Amino acid sequence: MRIFLIAALCLAVPPGFAQTSSPPSRLGLCAACHGETGQAHMPGVPNLAGQRLDYLRDALQQYRDGRRNVPVMRAAIGPLNDAELDALARWYSVQVAAPPQVRS
Numbered sequence: 001m002r003i004f005l006i007a008a009l010c011l012a013v014p015p016g017f018a019q020t021s022s023p024p025s026r027l028g029l030c031a032a033c034h035g036e037t038g039q040a041h042m043p044g045v046p047n048l049a050g051q052r053l054d055y056l057r058d059a060l061q062q063y064r065d066g067r068r069n070v071p072v073m074r075a076a077i078g079p080l081n082d083a084e085l086d087a088l089a090r091w092y093s094v095q096v097a098a099p100p101q102v103r104s
């Protein structure tokens with residue numbers, strides 16, 4: 001019986017599930033430009049949905065340390081700590097990218 005309970009608990013909470021299932025607490029800081037699901041709302045802002053996790057992490061690190069010196073992004077991530085940036089990178093990496101738009 002005890003083994004059954006432990007197995008049931010393991011199935012109920014798969015590893016990593018908590019990090020990707022609910023939106024990160026700081027998503028509101030990014031969503032105005034990048035959208036909650038990584039489809040950008042504004043011209044000139046990149047879509048992030050489905051981007052590789054390692055690339056997103058690296059890009060955020062580059063804004064943080066100034067290798068990418070883009071004031072709008074440096075200001076956006078200024079108040080965030082590494083764990084918060086990591087949660088945002090994970091969130092955007094698991095979103096499903098929309099099909100490309102046909103432009104005339």
Ligand code: HEC
Binds near residue numbers: 046
């Ligand atoms: C005011 C609009 C704005 C806000 C708010 C904003 N971004 Fe951005 N973001 C941009 C723009 C514009 C770029 C393109 C900058 C460049 O040329 O490097 C960008 C680039 C990025 C990139 C690099 C994408 C790539 O393909 O290289 C990542 C990752 C990113 N933003 C994540 C975030 C996260 C996470 C937040 C919230 C903490 C956020 N952004 C908030 C406008 C914004």
